[in-house]
Amino acid sequence: MLKLLQYLFLTILVSIYYFPIGLSILPSSLNTKNVLALVGIILLVYNSMQSKRYTISLNLIGAIGLSILFSMICLYSTDVNHTVDYAYANYYISFGVWLFGAYAVCAIIRWFHGEVNFKLITLYLTAVCFGQCVSAILIDRIPSFQILVDTYVSQGQEFFEEVDRLYGIGAALDTAGVRFSLVLVMLVTLLVQDPSIRKHSGKVTLLLLAFFTITLIGNMMARTTILGFGTALLYLAVSTGIWQLEIRSRFFTLFLIFVLILVLGVALSVYLYQTDEAFHDNMRFAFEGFFNWVEEGEWRTDSTDKLNREMWIWPEDTKTWIIGSGLFDNFVYSTDIGYCRFILYCGLTGFAAFALFFVYNAYIFAQQNQRYALMFLCFLVITFVIWFKVATDIFVIYALFYCLDGIETKPFVRRMAVPAPLSPAT
Template sequence: MPRINHIFMVLLTGLMMSFYFHPTELRALPGYNTKIMLAVFGVAMLIYNIIRTKDYSLSKGLLYSFMIAGAFSFVNYISLIINESDDYSYANYPISALTWIMGAYGAISFIRWTHSKVTVELVVRYLAGGAAFHCILSQLIDRDDSIRNFVTSIFYIADSMEEMQRLYSFGVGLDPSGVRFAVILVLIAGVLTLSKIVKKNIGLMIFYFLCFAIISVLGNIISRTTTVGMGLGLFVFAISTGLYKFVIKVSRIKIMRVFGIMLAIGIPIVVYYYNVNPSFQDQIEYGFEGFFSLFESGEFQTSSTDELSTMWVWPQDTQTWLIGSGLFLSKSSDFTYFSDIGYCRFIFYSGLIGFTVFGLYFVYNAIHFATRYPRYRYIFFLMIVVTFVVWSKVATDIFQLYALFYAFTDEEELYASLDEEEDTKQLEPIEEESNPALMPQA
């Protein structure tokens, strides 16, 4: 492929991955977000591949995942019936999961067309680049009215974003984006320290370090939930390099050199800009309010933690504890017990039974991919930590990440599990002969 065509495909693929992982709504097509559009495209691709390959097999891992999602939906419907509620927030969760799967199917197709293969590292590369782009764009939108007007003329941006004076990009803003940033930061730390491809490529090292720094700093300004991923990412880096022992492993010397150079350049730039730009100073103090509070008073405290401390509300009767009230504690359903906290909202919706099934759902997905990709198993285990930590702040989930990996073919899973080492060159090139997301397990 000529270089200019490849560059175009890389940019297009990056946009499609952003449309998938950070869904937004185009003003030209009101009522349809980009995730749904990609899902429609994914369905068309799936039908085409089924007709072409006559492969109707279904991944056992995906089947079991849908079975657990179905069980969660069943419990939710029982709660709605018992409580005579019409709050269907999570009652149709399998449909939501299926939409993510089909959207991932469509997004992964673009990676396959651009690179003739799909790997864990390639997926993370696009997620990292896209997140860093959105973080930078949020700053440009905040500082330049012409850029803001251009973006808002193409994409729908909720009026509440301007009213709350929070930074945003198209499809990016508030806590859900912070959760996605957290996931991406953990993935970046994983490929930086575990991928053999990255270890051999200084350019990729620099790219990932830059993305990690940009998302950690600017992402926290967008949503402080990003701190969860930053902390876990640094933990992965410290453990894998031996830095926590103050002894650097010989095999990690190259990556530590790059890390040191990036710190030597990056820290002075941030400090300088913090001191000369009052707006950026306010943003940094907001994004890292907890750390400033810890330094000044010895206590990690933010306005968000103070507000969340008032939202820990629990059921007052046994039935609600067991099967819930059928209400998701949204302002529209029950303002009296409104809460942002995921644990409270899930338990009030379908009780401990529903919450347990939903928690098991994410534990299963993480363990499944930890088994499929043993090189990255610790990263998938950390996704369990991300899930249960962010539920202490917001009710959301990270299935869109797992959906991307469910869209791999058998051959692509093999490439990814071997980290695209020389051994894989003996394998036949990937030509989409099996159906992504509808394939037998090896």
């Protein structure tokens, strides 16, 4: 029972980091991400004082430098354009909040488990995303549960109801879809790279059930999730060699269970589509492109049509192309497209620095961890593809990797004179 409560506590901890929420007990200006960042600063200071030694990896210094460079370019854009729109001029603060929040999460997980590695963080993130999908269905189906969540959690749910979208506890719209996508790729990576998982069919079954649940319900919440599903399948095909139409013996059980769950999942979905009105409507939204292709012979969605018809908005003068207009907030240009919004805000100069920041993070982790190199390449693909749809970023996941044992060659804090469970691997 104690172990179960421990796992539940850590899952909630990871959830309020990965899907931050505002709470009625907190001031309106604070959310759980900010609180975790404060805890992370306190833990970092404590650990540094105890060890009497504080070190930062050169790789992290590079990331800090690029985040500051991007922020300074955005600040310059607001200055020369005489605006007060600091949406990304303060990106270095967002960078720090995510990093310190990740440090707090990893330090607490390390306290309970003695270490925090790729396997552990993937399992917790999978549990979180699965829980968010279940929560979204409960909120949609059980009014009393929705009232309970809406009473204590502040997440802009009024807008979600206005546009008739499923939402979890901090998870909604494209932001949730992007983060679901990252976890789908990590989950497949774990299944492929960890033989201790693959040799237990029960574990493989549970993880694949989570994979398909996140894909299905996640897509009902945000169709962006399909990007993660497709990228994860690509990773699976390349890393296992099945694209050569050959199944290696060590992956046979994985593929057998994958196909069985897929077939059963499709059969159950077809049944619910025909018998459950709410499921029918959610499926129509989640796979609108597929239904239009089957029924009309054309793969299209209303949102994609709107993007293509209205939202490709570019600068109209050379100055804006170079340094931007210094305007981003309040949907000022009436476009969601990330490429357009970033370039209109800080020009090609700022966008180049921002893009380089994510290329840099993917590159350094891929270089240091060859077995995960393809996964980080997938992260990079997700980064650049998602900007066709929405202006968001994925540093939330890189911040965790900077704090894991066995990922960075030089941890955030190398040595800490605290009880052994809190000491990161060196």
